[in-house]
Amino acid sequence: MALAKVPGTCLLTVRILQAYDLPSKDLVTPSDCYVTLWLPTACSQKLQTRTVRNSRNPVWNQSFHFRIHNQLRNIIQLKIFDQDLVTSDDHLLSVQFDVGTLRVGEHKHKSFPLGSKDKRLEVEFRLRSLSDCAEQLVSNDILVARELSCLHVRLEEMGDQQGKGRVQLVVPGSYEGSQEASVGAGSFCFHFPACWEQELSIHLKDEQLKVPLNSLPNGQVVRLVFPTSQEPFMRVELKKEESPEKLAVRLGSGPCTEEQAFLSRRKQVVARALKQALQLDEDLQEDEVPVIAVMATGGGIRAMTSLYGQLAGLQELGLLDCVSYITGASGSTWALANLYEDPEWSQKDLAEPTKLLKTQVTKNKLGVLAPSRLWQYQQELAERTRLGHPACFTNLWALINEALLHDEPHEHKLSEQREALSRGQNPMPIYCALNTKAQGLSTFEFGEWCEFSPYEVGFPKYGAFIPSELFGSEFFMGRLMKQLPESRICFLEGIWSNLYAANLQDSLYWASEPGQFWEHWAKDQASLEKERVPLLKIEETQTVAGKIAEFFTDLLTRRPLAQASHNFLRGLHFHKDYFEHLHFSAWKATKLDGCPNELTPMEPYLCLLDVGYLINTSCPPLLRPMRDVDLIVSLDYNLQGAFQQLQLLGRFCEEQGIPFPAVEPAAEELRQPRECHLFLDPDRPEAPAVLHFPLVNDTFRTHSAPGVRRAPEEMAAGAVDLSASGSPYHYSKVTYSADDADKLLRLARYNVCNNRGRLLEALRLALRLRRRKRRGPQPQ
Missing domain, CATH: 3.40.1090.10 (Cytosolic phospholipase A2 catalytic domain)
Structure with missing residues (x-):
């Protein structure tokens, strides 16, 4: 397990240009399309282009920026949707791209074929190095725990508006996500990846305050007054500091020292x-x-x-x-x-x-x-x-x-x-x-061995283990967030x-x-071949028959009685070379192994059952x-x-x-x-x-x-x-x-x-x- 300040932070720019010959769900008018972007190693939220109306060949020409680390396996997913104001938006097409195929300084135009000769999505990628940031990484060359920051928030009442209204605080991608309390309720804490460009959103009734977290100095208290349309009545006190470096999850493929x-x-x-x-x-x-x-x-x-x-x-x-x-x-x-x-x-x-x-x-x-x-x-x-x-x-x-x-x-x-x-x-x-999926796949399509001993509980496939008394507790990015009493x-x-x-x-x-x-x-x-390709997966528009098949797949694979345990791998990312690691590939037992965005660390809960x-x-x-x-x-x-x-x-x-x-x-x-x-x-x-x-x-x-x-x-x-x-x-x-x-x-x-x-x-x-x-x- 390596622990070091590792350079390699880059700025990825993704420019969604246009699409050609998109299908239409509406028999009368062309689609109203937009594109979502999801890169979970850089941002917890899915970003979205504007909607281009009534066009089979929409032009977006919009750019999005992501701070990534080149030691991680960065897979970006692009999805095209047809907006519908009455029902849920229709998913038309999906592609995944391995950012690791880009070189620093490269400006690459990529045309993703979407089934037919003329149907395609045009995207530009640009990658440049950021020399101002070296990030603390802990890795076993399969999983990577990233550097965390901890934000302390304190709300104080002002004036004579005491106890009126509810306030909601949100840090997307943090362990806590969102928290809610009465105005002036006291202190809050958020843990989030240090190198992400996050912001704190404070919602009070119909008004909102947003604070970029990378603008806050480490270790110093910053005080703000909530700007409302009426008389100010709440002071916000913020303090950002580094989270403890020590992991509660052991990243290593060998037996623990106690077993030895x-x-x-x-x-x-x-x-x-x-x-x-x-x-x-x-x-x-x-x-x-x-x-x-x-x-x-x-x-x-x-x-x-x-x-x-x-x-x-x-x-x-x-x-x-x-x-x-x-x-x-x-x-x-x-x-x-x-x-x-x-x-x-x-x-x-x-x-x-x-x-x-x-x-x-x-x-x-x-x-x-x-x-x-x-x-x-x-x-x-x-x-x-x-x-x-x-x-x-x-x-x-x-x-x-x-x-x-x-x-x-x-x-x-x-x-x-x-x-x-x-x-x-x-x-x-x-x-x-066995750990599997609660829905969507059978055990034979996704099954990961999990072992329990008096010393540790863990996944040999990932080389990730925790002390047995901590199983069931809540973790994030390898750190113990909330320790629960050990279960009988x-x-x-x-x-x-x-x-x-x-x-x-x-x-x-x-x-x-x-x-x-x-x-x-x-x-x-x-299909579990050891290969690495830029385009990992293309999904096309579902026909009526495809939707019926999806319905029956869900029916066949749903596990209403599966065990739901807090996932101690939650928030961990994958090393760029994880798929070539000897012990990972040796314990491969799922067709999803080449898609890190769909593997267990992305799940909030484990789905454990009888082997x-x-x-x-x-x-x-x-x-x-x-x-x-x-x-x-x-x-x-x-x-x-x-x-x-x-x-x-x-x-x-x-x-x-x-x-x-x-x-x-x-x-x-x-x-x-x-x-x-x-x-x-x-x-x-x-x-x-x-x-x-x-x-x-x-x-x-x-x-x-x-x-x-x-x-x-x-x-x-x-x-x-x-x-x-x-x-x-x-x-x-x-x-x-x-x-x-x-x-x-x-x-x-x-x-x-x-x-x-x-x-x-x-x-x-x-x-x-x-x-x-x-x-x-x-x-x-």
């Missing part, structure tokens, strides 16, 4: 456990200790219950201390959230936590929607809204889900799980979610397992066969090259397709260029999956080995324990129904019978314990991979 320190502590535990498990003669040095991770998929109560059983199996074999990371998605996050309330959970017998789990899984759930419970939910949600959290249905689902899994509300918070990592005594948990972990579980946020288009994807789904998804990704709407896996955090994982123990809780999600993950990694072994089970394994399967790529040491445990009932049917065959009267205990449709463990089931809960716990534990030899073989393989990496590349 944890891993060092954990490797000491892992080294001792591996020495005992593999009967090694010598102690392992820290740099030869392999990084081993457990990856759990989602699957509702089934995933939560099965994970308890499999962790108990690893503990019984003495292998749980060999694990450095555990990742979870959807239902498996419920198990992790429960376990990590105890800072010593993996060092204790899991019998007691499992007993508590069974109590909750088998209890009657009807009371969770009782009127008294609903009133309690309403009270807590009202308090969250009062504190500043956005209101959304997912928060209600979070409270209902908590009632399904617990008898009383749990006050535990994600950041409190750091105590469970303080001595390296447990693996580090990582919880996964149940509200995060509502994000991680939001079962009801699927839009219709997601459902249509998954209604197809797995192969059809992938080909459809991969086809959508085919199962893309791929039911929690593996991506383990594939970050900085974590350098050697072995992934894959725990898959899907009832349909023992390898389906792992194969989708493999195809995803192949498309993105992420090292991952080929998942190619033999035909016999597809017909009759075993309890454990190893996948590796001997030619690519950077790819982790994957030991895959699908949820199958194989030898458990005939064996009550490894090597112990069932007696005839015990055969019923081995009959575990894992069918895709009629299973008592379907994800929609929230209550199990005591017998079904016991069967699933025993099956999960058995499948791990019955594969002790394969697990030890995989650990030896991980140790060899680590030692191979330690030696470095060998000469050919």
Whole structure:
């Protein structure tokens, strides 16, 4: 992350000349057209030309000026509208232009073709350097935090006009936007980009005062009297100063220092456990200790219950201390959230936590929607809204889900799980979610992995993270603006397992066969080529059929139940070379990646939901090259397709260029999956080995324990129904019978314990991979 006063401020002049052969919405008269200009790296508002009436070839000949920084990706959007005095203005055409293709001092005439030979928009661009301004930039070469100024405004009453009227203060593009209060109410504060040419507007009744902010001296108080048509009655006191330079958002692609320190502590535990498990003669040095991770998929109560059983199996074999990371998605996050309330959970017998789990899984759930419970939910949600959290249905689902899994509300918070990592005594948990668009695109067209750990919450794609206790607070340009109390972990579980946020288009994807789904998804990704062109996009006039298609697209992609969380990336801009950055491109998963004006930092809220709407896996955090994982123990809780999600993950990694072994089970394994399967790529040491445990009932049917065959009267205990449709463990089931809960716990534990030899073989393989990496590349 670089922090410096960086020269590179330029003045961009855009002259809108004229357009030719514009379409007309009116069959009788030509269009009344104007052009809007939007450059979000230089101005928060859309600027607009005058309207030229009754012309298919309008001439505007108007100039607009923008102060830009050449270290940013500056994309200007030009839109042509037909003004309508009765209905909303019709959008005719749109173009986007990359200002980075201009050279300083260049005067460039650009003719944008708009579909046909004669239809075009003529624009002139001019770029010249401004030597009087060097701006403070903080960047990881993907995102850029710019220098902020802080404006303090104080209003004082004058004369005998006290308390009359309301005053509104507006600084466009600031974090606060607009603020309103009674005359003489006191002090206000605005945070805004320092190099933007902003102004403060003060509105009182029908009168207005505008103050250019770049004319105010830093650190000095300026006093003005509001000029009204009547007797002056309000004094305005202004003071502009620099905002703190330190960011609350960490811009960096590697693990945070706390995670690095944890891993060092954990490797000491892992080294001792591996020495005992593999009967090694010598102690392992820290740099030869392999990084081993457990990856759990989602699957509702089934995933939560099965994970308890499999962790108990690893503990019984003495292998749980060999694990450095555990990742979870959807239902498996419920198990992790429960376990990590105890800072010593993996060092204790899991019998007691499992007993508590069974109590909750088998209890009657009807009371969770009782009127008294609903009133309690309403009270807590009202308090969250009062504190500043956005209101959304997912928060209600979070409270209902908590009632399904617990008898009383749990006050535990994600950041409190750091105590469970303080001595390296447990693996580090990582919880996964997807960020997408609330409307307009399906998950397969726009999906960004977001990870939650006790230390941080963030987006690997952008290299942007915040301390976990600050998730939900309000940020602007990387600075913390308003800190809200950390949410109870149940509200995060509502994000991680939001079962009801699927839009219709997601459902249509998954209604197809797995192969059809992938080909459809991969086809959508085919346009994601690394190219940089001046004209990024042209949109033409919509026909009636196009408007109907847009209506159905909105209908198919709307997410009425999506989680609305304050966006901690809000206000950050993109570095000019962000698209070429290794870690950004490696985590590319959206057709919008080449359009920075449409990516997540431009959104006021995040739209976070269950990862199962893309791929039911929690593996991506383990594939970050900085974590350098050697072995992934894959725990898959899907009832349909023992390898389906792992194969989708493999195809995803192949498309993105992420090292991952080929998942190619033999035909016999597809017909009759075993309890454990190893996948590796001997030619690519950077790819982790994957030991895959699908949820199958194989030898458990005939064996009550490894090597112990069932007696005839015990055969019923081995009959575990894992069918895709009629299973008592379907994800929609929230209550199990005591017998079904016991069967699933025993099956999960058995499948791990019955594969002790394969697990030890995989650990030896991980140790060899680590030692191979330690030696470095060998000469050919």
